[in-house]
Amino acid sequence: MAGNRGVAYIEPGKVEVQSIDYPGLELKDGPGVNPANVGRTLEHGVVLKVVTSNICGSDQHMVRGRTTAPPNLVLGHEILGEVVEKGRDVEFIEVGDLCSVPFNIACGRCRNCKEGKTGICLNVNPARPGAAYGYVDMGGWVGGQAEYVTIPYADWNLLRFPDKDQAMEKVLDLTMLSDIFPTGFHGAVTAGVKPGSTVYVAGAGPVGLAAAVGAQLLGASVVVVADLNEERLAQARSFGCETVDVSKGSPQDQLEQLLGVPEVDAAVDAVGFEARGHGADAGEAPATVLNSLMEVTAAGGAIGIPGLYVTGDPGGIDEAAKVGALSLSLGTGWAKSISFTTGQCPVMRYNLGLMKAILADKVQIAKAVNATVISLDDAPQGYADFDRGAAQKYVIDPHGSVRR
Ligand SMILES: NC(=O)c1ccc[n+]([C@@H]2O[C@H](COP(=O)([O-])OP(=O)(O)OC[C@H]3O[C@@H](n4cnc5c(N)ncnc54)[C@H](O)[C@@H]3O)[C@@H](O)[C@H]2O)c1
Ligand SMILES: [Zn+2]
Numbered sequence: 001m002a003g004n005r006g007v008a009y010i011e012p013g014k015v016e017v018q019s020i021d022y023p024g025l026e027l028k029d030g031p032g033v034n035p036a037n038v039g040r041t042l043e044h045g046v047v048l049k050v051v052t053s054n055i056c057g058s059d060q061h062m063v064r065g066r067t068t069a070p071p072n073l074v075l076g077h078e079i080l081g082e083v084v085e086k087g088r089d090v091e092f093i094e095v096g097d098l099c100s101v102p103f104n105i106a107c108g109r110c111r112n113c114k115e116g117k118t119g120i121c122l123n124v125n126p127a128r129p130g131a132a133y134g135y136v137d138m139g140g141w142v143g144g145q146a147e148y149v150t151i152p153y154a155d156w157n158l159l160r161f162p163d164k165d166q167a168m169e170k171v172l173d174l175t176m177l178s179d180i181f182p183t184g185f186h187g188a189v190t191a192g193v194k195p196g197s198t199v200y201v202a203g204a205g206p207v208g209l210a211a212a213v214g215a216q217l218l219g220a221s222v223v224v225v226a227d228l229n230e231e232r233l234a235q236a237r238s239f240g241c242e243t244v245d246v247s248k249g250s251p252q253d254q255l256e257q258l259l260g261v262p263e264v265d266a267a268v269d270a271v272g273f274e275a276r277g278h279g280a281d282a283g284e285a286p287a288t289v290l291n292s293l294m295e296v297t298a299a300g301g302a303i304g305i306p307g308l309y310v311t312g313d314p315g316g317i318d319e320a321a322k323v324g325a326l327s328l329s330l331g332t333g334w335a336k337s338i339s340f341t342t343g344q345c346p347v348m349r350y351n352l353g354l355m356k357a358i359l360a361d362k363v364q365i366a367k368a369v370n371a372t373v374i375s376l377d378d379a380p381q382g383y384a385d386f387d388r389g390a391a392q393k394y395v396i397d398p399h400g401s402v403r404r
């Protein structure tokens, strides 16, 4: 039997490539695994040979020690791979299929899955609704920044590419379908972006850039991307976005210069709870983005919030932040009748359509986020560079399938 290696979280600031078990069709005990999940058989699942698995800002929250992630948790929820083994109950996915894996693990059988709310499946995590591969509080499913990984409910979860050779030619675009492209697009959709909309996207990390691409696909007239990282703002300008540098202060003045008014029709929070305050040398201020989006969104508008907010943050700036409680000016949002959408993106709602847009050359998501291929052994360096704010989206290629 083949061995397996994966990227494990060790302690704040440290990940390591470890030898791990070759995955099978049964849930074993391990870091973060809920006892009620141990021993579950997965005859509806497959084992994938991982072709690509991307590093995400969501992983960084764990690696920075800003969550309660347990040591030795194998990371990786953004997975694309080839089926090498399938369980007895898998009917329509075949060995050899090349597939994208939505980062949400969903059963396809519960009430929420039936309603398309696959980010809050009721049957995959005994602790709370919703699960993901390699993620804290998400059921303890082993992550895919590894050579091999198990995917449950394969007929339901996997998006098979119609042509393997064509898919390998566009693999750096298609690898974004497991999370950031649908997530960014969902941010734009739930912000109500329509043809002609003006849009403000807070955060020029990969999710913010994907939200900007999503807003462009939806027909936005102007997409303004904000960050305090100049290299990332330049990346946003490279595909036609305007930019705002929040280290120069609150965005209103800069928006007024760009748009003639200090507000936008739609706004996306692609930052989350580790948000920095506005202005030079501002420290962490977790409610900054949510509060400023309520200010810059026109009355009656909507805010899409893919940015992650947690219920436990050992590094929170105060006692309230340590339990995920933020000081929101909700009155501003109320007075302006603003709507909000939070939570995991239900990837399955968008991945097929976005795949077709990629395969038909209608969108260049890999270029927009500056996809950069690295080996499994280079993953710790990729984490460090991404943490420093590199304007790159790191794509781990554990078998050299892409570099070949
Ligand atoms: N909802 C979902 O399903 C989902 C999926 C993927 C990622 N996420 C979350 O989306 C967020 C973004 O992910 P990413 O990979 O792009 O992360 P990232 O850390 O690479 O990017 C965040 C960016 O926000 C910038 N920033 C900080 N404070 C800011 C402010 N006040 N205004 C503007 N920009 C500011 C940072 O400089 C950084 O460039 C994370 O919180 C991640 O966990 C959510
Ligand atoms: Zn992700």
Ligand SMILES: [Zn+2]
Residues within 6 Å of the ligand: 106, 107, 108, 109, 110, 111, 112, 113, 114, 120, 121, 122, 123
């Ligand atoms: Zn379900």
